[in-house]
Amino acid sequence: MKNWIHVFSVIDFISAGILLTAVAMNALRRLESCVKAYSLNSWLLSLLVAMTALVVGETHLYIASLVTFLSKGVIIPVFLRRIVKQMKVTHEVEPYISNAMSLTISGILVAIVYGSLKQGIFVTGFSRNVLQISIAVIFIGLFIMITRKKAITQVIGLLFMENGLFLAGFSLTYGMPTLIELGVLFDMLMGVIILGIFAIQIKRVFASADLDKLTTLKG
Amino acid sequence: MLPVLIIPLTTALACYALRRTRWTGYAGLAGAVSLTVFSIPAVVSSISSPMEGMGGMLYMDALSAYMMSLVVFLSLASAVYSIGYLEHEQKAGLIDRKGVGRYFALLNLFVFTMLLVTVANNLALMWIAIEATTIVSALLIGLGVTKRELAIEAAWKYIILCTVGITFALLGIFITYYASTAVIGTLGALNWTVLKSIASQLNPATMKLAFIFVLVGYGTKAGLAPVHNWLPDAHSQAPSPISALLSGILLNTAFYGIMRFVSIVQPSTGEMFTGSLLIIFGLVSIGISSIFILVQDNYKRLLAYSSIEHMGIISLGFGIGGPAGMYGALLHILNHALSKPLMFFASGRIQARYGTTRIEKVNGVLSSMPLLGILTFIGALSLSGAPPFNIFISEFTILMAAVDRGLWFVIGTFLFFAVMVFYGILSGFGRMLFGADQKAPHPWGQGVSGSSGENKTESGFWTICSNAVMIVMAMLIVVLGLTIPDFIDSTIRASIQALGVK
Numbered sequence: 001m002k003n004w005i006h007v008f009s010v011i012d013f014i015s016a017g018i019l020l021t022a023v024a025m026n027a028l029r030r031l032e033s034c035v036k037a038y039s040l041n042s043w044l045l046s047l048l049v050a051m052t053a054l055v056v057g058e059t060h061l062y063i064a065s066l067v068t069f070l071s072k073g074v075i076i077p078v079f080l081r082r083i084v085k086q087m088k089v090t091h092e093v094e095p096y097i098s099n100a101m102s103l104t105i106s107g108i109l110v111a112i113v114y115g116s117l118k119q120g121i122f123v124t125g126f127s128r129n130v131l132q133i134s135i136a137v138i139f140i141g142l143f144i145m146i147t148r149k150k151a152i153t154q155v156i157g158l159l160f161m162e163n164g165l166f167l168a169g170f171s172l173t174y175g176m177p178t179l180i181e182l183g184v185l186f187d188m189l190m191g192v193i194i195l196g197i198f199a200i201q202i203k204r205v206f207a208s209a210d211l212d213k214l215t216t217l218k219g
Numbered sequence: 220m221l222p223v224l225i226i227p228l229t230t231a232l233a234c235y236a237l238r239r240t241r242w243t244g245y246a247g248l249a250g251a252v253s254l255t256v257f258s259i260p261a262v263v264s265s266i267s268s269p270m271e272g273m274g275g276m277l278y279m280d281a282l283s284a285y286m287m288s289l290v291v292f293l294s295l296a297s298a299v300y301s302i303g304y305l306e307h308e309q310k311a312g313l314i315d316r317k318g319v320g321r322y323f324a325l326l327n328l329f330v331f332t333m334l335l336v337t338v339a340n341n342l343a344l345m346w347i348a349i350e351a352t353t354i355v356s357a358l359l360i361g362l363g364v365t366k367r368e369l370a371i372e373a374a375w376k377y378i379i380l381c382t383v384g385i386t387f388a389l390l391g392i393f394i395t396y397y398a399s400t401a402v403i404g405t406l407g408a409l410n411w412t413v414l415k416s417i418a419s420q421l422n423p424a425t426m427k428l429a430f431i432f433v434l435v436g437y438g439t440k441a442g443l444a445p446v447h448n449w450l451p452d453a454h455s456q457a458p459s460p461i462s463a464l465l466s467g468i469l470l471n472t473a474f475y476g477i478m479r480f481v482s483i484v485q486p487s488t489g490e491m492f493t494g495s496l497l498i499i500f501g502l503v504s505i506g507i508s509s510i511f512i513l514v515q516d517n518y519k520r521l522l523a524y525s526s527i528e529h530m531g532i533i534s535l536g537f538g539i540g541g542p543a544g545m546y547g548a549l550l551h552i553l554n555h556a557l558s559k560p561l562m563f564f565a566s567g568r569i570q571a572r573y574g575t576t577r578i579e580k581v582n583g584v585l586s587s588m589p590l591l592g593i594l595t596f597i598g599a600l601s602l603s604g605a606p607p608f609n610i611f612i613s614e615f616t617i618l619m620a621a622v623d624r625g626l627w628f629v630i631g632t633f634l635f636f637a638v639m640v641f642y643g644i645l646s647g648f649g650r651m652l653f654g655a656d657q658k659a660p661h662p663w664g665q666g667v668s669g670s671s672g673e674n675k676t677e678s679g680f681w682t683i684c685s686n687a688v689m690i691v692m693a694m695l696i697v698v699l700g701l702t703i704p705d706f707i708d709s710t711i712r713a714s715i716q717a718l719g720v721k
Contacts, residue, residue, distance in 0.1 A: 138386075138390070142383065145379075145383070151375070154379060158379065158382060158383065158386075161383065161386050162386060165386055165389055165390055165393075168390060168393055169389075169393040169396075172393050172394065172396070172397040173393065173396050173397050173400055173405075176343055176393075176396065176409070177343075177405070177409075180341070180343040180344065180347070180409070183343070183344065183347040184343070184346070184347060184350075184389070186347075187347050187350040187351055187354065190351075190354050191350070191353075191354050191378065191382055194354055194357060194358060194378065195375075195378060195379070198357075198361060198371060198374060198375050198378070201361070201371050202371055202375065205368045205371060206368065211375075214371075214372040214375060214376070216369055216372060217369060217372055217373060217376070217451070217452040217455075217456070
């Protein structure tokens with residue numbers, strides 16, 4: 001009865017959506033849209049986990065899906081939006097390189113990941129796409145972190161990396177034991193909150209939300 | 220084992236609850252003392268026979284005990300030092316009373332997370348604990364951030380770089396989980412104890428990939444070059460007692476993660492693979508840091524780069540492997556955990572007296588503060604690797620291990636950089652220690668450029684408690700340079716066995 005998941009390659013579609021929301025980060029100009037892209041990405045991630053749970057039928061996956069949705073899909077986006085509002089920054093992302101360039105580079109990243117994981121050493125029950133997409137999302141997140149000026153965009157890049165990581169974990173082993181999963185999520189939540197606090201401090205002390213100002217410590 | 224984890228947590232809560240009163244420092248001290256008392260039986264009993272706790276989530280063998288005793292010792296030392304240090308900061312208006320309460324609460328949380336790293340039996344639990352150390356210590360670095368803008372920059376860099384790095388380590392752990400579930404299914408597939416018993420059956424290709432991710436991830440946290448950029452900033456901007464903890468033990472807890480990981484990767488991939496990677500990372504760290512040590516004009520940053528160098532040496536010793544190399548590496552962890560905190564404690568005093576961290580602005584520490592000067596001198600000699608101090612002994616052990624293996628290129632490179640470091644550290648601290656103290660009143664009456672430093676005078680209480688801590692550490696440095704006591708020797712040997720080396 002769960003054939004429809006296979007018949008319509010639901011898992012492939014969802015993971016393609018995850019990749020697309022990550023790639024879209026390259027073209028988005030407003031911080032609010034970046035936060036939206038992230039929440040969409042997290043919702044898709046938790047949907048994917050839920051679908052996997054339907055296929056495999058393990059309770060701990062349902063829990064993981066719910067927890068992912070609540071933490072990454074609700075709490076973190078709400079928190080990020082509040083910070084964006086509180087910082088009263090200009091709402092532009094201000095990348096170091098042009099959008100076209102940045103889209104091209106992420107396209108190349110995806111191609112490299114697909115190329116190098118082709119005859120991979122990993123054999124899982126999943127469609128192979130999922131693992132490749134997850135690694136690609138990790139790299140796109142990293143790429144976004146190093147090419148954007150705003151403190152908040154760095155945090156969002158980091159969050160994309162972590163979403164990619166979770167996806168990789170699921171595609172490899174159907175996720176970790178629940179307790180561990182919760183611990184990792186808790187750490188992440190704390191990390192994001194503290195980064196948010198520091199971002200506000202940066203804004204207050206340097207009178208700018210750009211990381212360009214953080215260049216005093218060298219050598 | 221459980222009381223050891225519970226005490227710092229309750230102390231943290233108590234300090235936070237008492238943050239409006241003057242008693243937080245003493246609560247922190249009481250917590251550190253009781254932690255020391257309660258940790259002794261756990262440490263002693265687990266050296267001879269490993270123990271488990273919390274349904275297999277926690278595990279303690281000789282290596283855990285070794286690391287744990289270092290964490291406990293340094294947390295006690297920095298609790299004692301912190302009381303005076305914060306009193307001084309409070310007088311200087313750098314922190315308020317609530318800030319002190321927050322500081323001690325965070326300090327104890329920090330100690331808790333590091334203790335959790337040492338006793339975690341589960342790969343992922345250890346990852347969680349290591350990530351938690353980043354989060355808590357970033358707060359400690361950025362404490363009182365509104366007054367020191369550089370500290371925000373340092374804390375931001377620190378948390379971003381380390382979190383990215385450690386994300387890769389988690390990927391490595393996922394891959395390990397994948398490899399081990401293929402052998403035994405999901406039950407206990409992430410536990411050291413289980414993984415060690417099936418280590419030789421794991422798929423070598425998968426484990427190689429996992430090891431690279433974990434080495435890069437935890438290596439970032441352990442301050443191995445070329446992913447060390449956060450370290451000099453964080454260590455130089457943190458309050459001195461925190462720098463001491465970061466440098467003395469936090470780096471080592473991250474490296475402890477690598478050590479444990481090596482012990483489960485090696486049986487399937489062979490010693491060559493892990494060993495050569497560790498040697499390369501080690502040599503690159505030693506090389507890069509030695510150059511920065513030579514040109515450094517800030518003494519706290521100089522000490523931070525010296526930490527990178529010593530982490531490189533530990534990695535080198537561990538990579539050379541065999542009982543001798545590991546013995547050297549583990550001994551080096553202990554020696555570095557004594558010398559570096561001593562220097563950071565001393566630099567906190569120097570910074571308070573001279574109001575600067577620039578080497579050329581500090582002169583004649585030996586004549587203005589003779590006792591502190593002598594202690595700093597001992598620490599600097601030890602750090603630079605001069606005989607007959609402790610670090611010389613462990614570096615020599617590592618070199619002997621390399622000679623046994625015939626790694627002549629490694630030996631040559633290491634010696635070359637060691638000479639550079641020797642010169643860099645001694646010339647830097649030599650300039651600070653010797654010469655006339657410009658702040659001291661001139662022999663014939665009038666003060667020379669000393670008036671600006673008047674508000675920086677030290678409080679007597681801080682002098683007493685920091686001197687006490689530093690004298691104990693300096694004595695240990697001297698003793699360990701002359702002889703290695705039996706109980707340390709046997710603990711290190713038991714730790715090597717715990718890592719599965721014959």
